[in-house]
Amino acid sequence: MARPKAYDETAMLDRAMEVFWARGFDGTSIQNLVGKTGVNRGSLYGAYPDKRALFVASIRRYLDLVVEDNVRRLLAVEPAGDAVRQFFLQLVEAPPERLRRGCLLTNSAVELGMEDAQVAALIRGAFRRVEQVFCARLVEAKRVGQLTDGVQPEALARLLITVLQGIRVMSRVGADRVAMRDAVKSALSGIKTAATHAYASDRGAARHSGHSKRGRTRRARAKQMAPAR
Amino acid sequence: MARPKAYDETAMLDRAMEVFWARGFDGTSIQNLVGKTGVNRGSLYGAYPDKRALFVASIRRYLDLVVEDNVRRLLAVEPAGDAVRQFFLQLVEAPPERLRRGCLLTNSAVELGMEDAQVAALIRGAFRRVEQVFCARLVEAKRVGQLTDGVQPEALARLLITVLQGIRVMSRVGADRVAMRDAVKSALSGIKTAATHAYASDRGAARHSGHSKRGRTRRARAKQMAPAR
DNA sequence: TGCATTTTGGAACGGTTATTCTATAATGAA
């Protein structure tokens, strides 16, 4: 029927996403995209009507790949409080170049949030999604007695999504890692680290009593963790 | 001797700062600057060697005007804990267009932090300055018993500068004000509101005992405050 | 009143931008 495409569409989109991630929307030229994706100008415009459409598609791709991967990691660890702790501890221990690159959503929120309502809504939705995952896990954490008395899961979740954005900004200018560690330490101060045995033994009771007697593990030193990918 | 300037230099810089603030570095053209400042192209290049130099001067101007004003407000309120509380409460109650504009430092950190080391260092320094003001006031707050037991002023200060950046990002995409209120509520949870009489009566004792007996004002509803300018 | 000096307004320049157009290449079906 017709000549087949010489490029893989999702591979092309992944490359485009990376370029936008590294250089921003305005900072990325069509020439850059042609170079990094290896796809010709004409083919780019065949796949997307204009640069902005490709950018929006890149953000959607980022949601599916990066954001959902983060969500998965938040849901994979037990107990819930440790999942949230680990998420932030890994975040600030990421390698410098990873920290410098920041987050496509954060970068785009600042660059385009004021002038592009559709992009703003997309990003707002992503922030809300992550906030809700934080919240779900914090509700769990509260159930098993991992939250300090008086801590409200929803309010803390909203702090955490804000801190996540803040760290993305700070690390963009190469902020001191020690300072960022302190920031997450403070942000996580309402979440108790559950020593495994304490968690296991308290679990059943906690489910009904609302909070468990906690072991004296609250001030335990955060152990060295593998950096985020 | 020679023809006098037809424009006011600092007024011109203030205008330029506002344009960069609203539109970013890349988003601002020389034409924009000529239009908004009313100063001719040639005169702009007479005052600054290039666009970037004018931008750096604009950031310095922002530090002197906006950042120092924030510092002044943080230092003007007593007791210290209330100063910090009020700062954040006013921040999230600012009018929508003010929130949308965000902060020139935050915006520039994200836009240029990775590619311009000098700008990055300038912004890093400003962040540190605000962090240190937070810290100084939190040390005071601890002295008068306004900090919950176990809260470390430095670590909390580092959370607060991070939360400030986070709120700048969130508000850039029009995040829900209620969510931002929750975030600062959580961030400030370690700072007790001092009822005036309790502060006055405890002050002398607190100075030496390290912390005062606090009144039962901790959960008092935050009162309506004037929005930030 | 000129002269030296600086600002001013705007044209001009070379480069880059996003986008469109065109001619050629490559394919599957007839």
Add this chain to the structure above:
DNA sequence: TTCATTATAGAATAACCGTTCCAAAATGCA
């Protein structure tokens, strides 16, 4: 093999970018 259809490569376009240049205007001093 021939044709219809689509992808490809790259030239062309028009607008805009930051920056430079230049002639005219405006001032204080001699």
